[in-house]
Amino acid sequence: MEEQLLISWSDIVKQHPELADKDPAMAMSWDIGQEMIFAYVTFLALF
Amino acid sequence: MSEVMNTYQERLDRVFKTLRLEQADRVPVLGTYGTWGAYYGGYTDSETNWDMDKCGKAMLKMANDIPMDMLHQPFARPGGVYQALGSKAFHYLSDSNIVQYSDESAQIMKDDEYPEFSKDPFRFLVEKVLPRKYAELAKDSPMRDLAFAKGAMKFGMFGAQKGAIKGSLAAQGMPVLFDGIILHPMDWIADFFRGIKGAFGDIRRRPAEFTEAIQAFTPLVIRLGMGQVHMAPPSPNPKVLLLPLHLPTMLKVADFDKYYWPSFKMIMEFFAAHNVYVIPFYEGDWSRFYNHLQELPAKKTMGWFEHGDPKEMKQKLQDTMCLIGLFPATLLQYGTKEECIAKAKELLDNLAPGGGYIFGTDKELIAPQDAKAENIIAVNKFVMEYGIYK
Amino acid sequence: MVDLKVLTQAMSDLDEDVLNKAIDEVLSKDDNAAAQEVVKACQQGMTLVGERYDSGEYFIGDLVFAGEVLQSVMDKLKPALSAGSSAKGGKIVLATVFGDLHDIGKNIFRSMVEAANFEVIDLGINVPVSQIVDKVKEVNPDIVGLSGVLTLALDSMKETVDALNEAGFRSSVKVIIGGVPVNEVVCKSIGADAFSTNAAEGVKICQGWVG
Numbered sequence: 199m200e201e202q203l204l205i206s207w208s209d210i211v212k213q214h215p216e217l218a219d220k221d222p223a224m225a226m227s228w229d230i231g232q233e234m235i236f237a238y239v240t241f242l243a244l245f
Numbered sequence: 246m247s248e249v250m251n252t253y254q255e256r257l258d259r260v261f262k263t264l265r266l267e268q269a270d271r272v273p274v275l276g277t278y279g280t281w282g283a284y285y286g287g288y289t290d291s292e293t294n295w296d297m298d299k300c301g302k303a304m305l306k307m308a309n310d311i312p313m314d315m316l317h318q319p320f321a322r323p324g325g326v327y328q329a330l331g332s333k334a335f336h337y338l339s340d341s342n343i344v345q346y347s348d349e350s351a352q353i354m355k356d357d358e359y360p361e362f363s364k365d366p367f368r369f370l371v372e373k374v375l376p377r378k379y380a381e382l383a384k385d386s387p388m389r390d391l392a393f394a395k396g397a398m399k400f401g402m403f404g405a406q407k408g409a410i411k412g413s414l415a416a417q418g419m420p421v422l423f424d425g426i427i428l429h430p431m432d433w434i435a436d437f438f439r440g441i442k443g444a445f446g447d448i449r450r451r452p453a454e455f456t457e458a459i460q461a462f463t464p465l466v467i468r469l470g471m472g473q474v475h476m477a478p479p480s481p482n483p484k485v486l487l488l489p490l491h492l493p494t495m496l497k498v499a500d501f502d503k504y505y506w507p508s509f510k511m512i513m514e515f516f517a518a519h520n521v522y523v524i525p526f527y528e529g530d531w532s533r534f535y536n537h538l539q540e541l542p543a544k545k546t547m548g549w550f551e552h553g554d555p556k557e558m559k560q561k562l563q564d565t566m567c568l569i570g571l572f573p574a575t576l577l578q579y580g581t582k583e584e585c586i587a588k589a590k591e592l593l594d595n596l597a598p599g600g601g602y603i604f605g606t607d608k609e610l611i612a613p614q615d616a617k618a619e620n621i622i623a624v625n626k627f628v629m630e631y632g633i634y635k
Numbered sequence: 636m637v638d639l640k641v642l643t644q645a646m647s648d649l650d651e652d653v654l655n656k657a658i659d660e661v662l663s664k665d666d667n668a669a670a671q672e673v674v675k676a677c678q679q680g681m682t683l684v685g686e687r688y689d690s691g692e693y694f695i696g697d698l699v700f701a702g703e704v705l706q707s708v709m710d711k712l713k714p715a716l717s718a719g720s721s722a723k724g725g726k727i728v729l730a731t732v733f734g735d736l737h738d739i740g741k742n743i744f745r746s747m748v749e750a751a752n753f754e755v756i757d758l759g760i761n762v763p764v765s766q767i768v769d770k771v772k773e774v775n776p777d778i779v780g781l782s783g784v785l786t787l788a789l790d791s792m793k794e795t796v797d798a799l800n801e802a803g804f805r806s807s808v809k810v811i812i813g814g815v816p817v818n819e820v821v822c823k824s825i826g827a828d829a830f831s832t833n834a835a836e837g838v839k840i841c842q843g844w845v846g
Binding site for chain 2: 649651692693694695696697699700703739785786787789790816818820821824
Binding site for chain 1: 322326332370375379401433465468471472476515519
């Protein structure tokens with residue numbers, strides 16, 4: 199099976215069950231590093 | 246509070262009140278000045294992309310010289326990032342010319358790659374799109390890895406430098422509107438992966454695949470927006486994202502309904518639900534779609550418009566969204582002060598009553614010849630007097 | 636035998652499958668005359684496309700696709716077409732002016748005006764003033780078409796018209812400007828003979844000049 203490029207929300211919640219009832223869109227900032235890399239990659243595909 | 250802080254707070258309040266469709270003390274003036282600002286500051290667009298200090302200086306000069314309530318965003322692009330990665334997409338036609346995108350570098354995504362794209366769009370970006378757009382990322386490890394890391398460093402620095410510019414502007418009492426930018430998935434695929442020609446062909450030749458791709462890409466657009474929201478410093482006001490739109494005015498309504506509207510509505514509703522303001526730049530003439538726009542969450546989205554009959558727009562959209570823009574940039578370049586002021590008066594007479602209108606140009610000013618500074622100053626000054634609510 | 640009326644309708648409907656079948660048939664028979672007829676039928680279909688755009692049924696996206704389809708038809712039939720076979724109406728030198736990279740509108744105009752039997756010399760995008768003037772000198776066109784989307788294109792258009800004047804060619808050509816920022820005021824200040832933001836209208840103007 200292919201390795202995931204980004205940690206999925208469900209995997210984050212597995213490791214941090216306290217986040218389970220949070221809105222993923224707001225709680226993604228828990229791993230701002232991953233969000234920055236995501237923003238960087240998608241931004242590069244944007245021009 | 247110091248006088249500067251007072252001014253800063255007043256301007257913020259005035260703009261955000263108007264965005265919420267409450268009447269402020271007067272019509273706010275938004276400085277929609279892009280790379281035009283580089284030239285106003287005595288630099289070229291090119292220069293400010295390599296040296297953010299110059300972008301900052303140019304913006305401070307605009308804040309100082311031009312009467313307004315808010316600047317829309319830092320205009321410089323991260324030249325260092327593109328250089329680190331060996332970008333093929335941007336054309337610096339001459340040192341004194343402005344940066345513009347070219348359709349030549351589209352066809353980044355081939356005719357038969359839609360299924361792969363839709364299966365895992367992020368993976369497709371990393372494995373296919375980036376190496377095709379950036380020469381350094383097409384090389385082998387470790388060249389590629391170091392280039393990627395260098396670009397990331399520059400990207401981070403660019404964000405920090407933009408933040409610093411916003412800070413120095415705040416210290417002069419000038420707020421900045423946008424915290425980030427997103428693109429509609431259909432525009433994104435068309436403008437940057439398939440080319441416009443390719444996309445119009447895809448509508449005819451592979452409609453199901455194209456639709457699926459737009460749907461698959463929508464969560465990434467949302468995530469990009471939220472990422473920028475999280476990266477912006479905390480603020481008592483909602484964060485604001487710019488969403489420049491491209492294809493709709495070129496599509497017939499049936500194609501708009503099938504390909505564009507579902508994702509557009511989804512994106513707008515998502516951000517509205519999370520108290521993030523999204524301001525599309527509605528390029529061209531959107532009068533065919535005003536009824537659609539009435540379906541957007543009321544008072545939670547805004548619109549920067551290029552063309553439109555102010556009376557019709559006010560009548561159709563005043564309960565749904567704050568309207569921004571509509572002042573013709575060509576008049577600022579080719580008209581007299583008197584003509585500019587007369588046009589501004591006409592816009593205010595139709596759009597200002599009850600609030601819900603922010604004065605700005607009909608498009609971002611990008612080239613030095615896009616507007617004469619003395620006309621901008623005169624017309625902004627006029628709006629700040631004539632636009633006072635009694 | 637290929638039914639030309641069906642082809643014209645297929646082009647108008649942007650139905651590639653019907654057109655491709657007809658092209659395959661013509662190529663398999665190696666019939667030059669038939670190839671000519673097919674091209675003519677498609678060009679007539681292109682005129683209908685213009686009318687459907689005028690009436691508000693088609694939009695830019697459809698025009699761009701139509702241009703692609705017509706180009707593809709011409710490319711496929713090229714081996715079967717004899718050189719200089721079609722009668723030519725007027726001659727147009729066409730360019731997106733210096734500083735501007737946009738060409739969708741220009742290409743739509745080109746497809747439509749070629750369908751109306753004009754010969755087009757398309758210089759492409761970001762074309763320097765001197766290159767336009769040199770080409771006018773070389774081919775002696777009836778019309779010069781200048782296109783642009785950005786506001787800065789207006790300056791380049793003016794410089795081009797001024798240069799044609801200085802070189803002594805201005806009075807021997809008609810100049811039409813097209814694109815997003817053009818209007819009556821701008822047309823006067825640039826010194827062009829006509830302007831249009833609508834390719835089909837632009838074609839009519841050109842036909843009026845050579846007709």
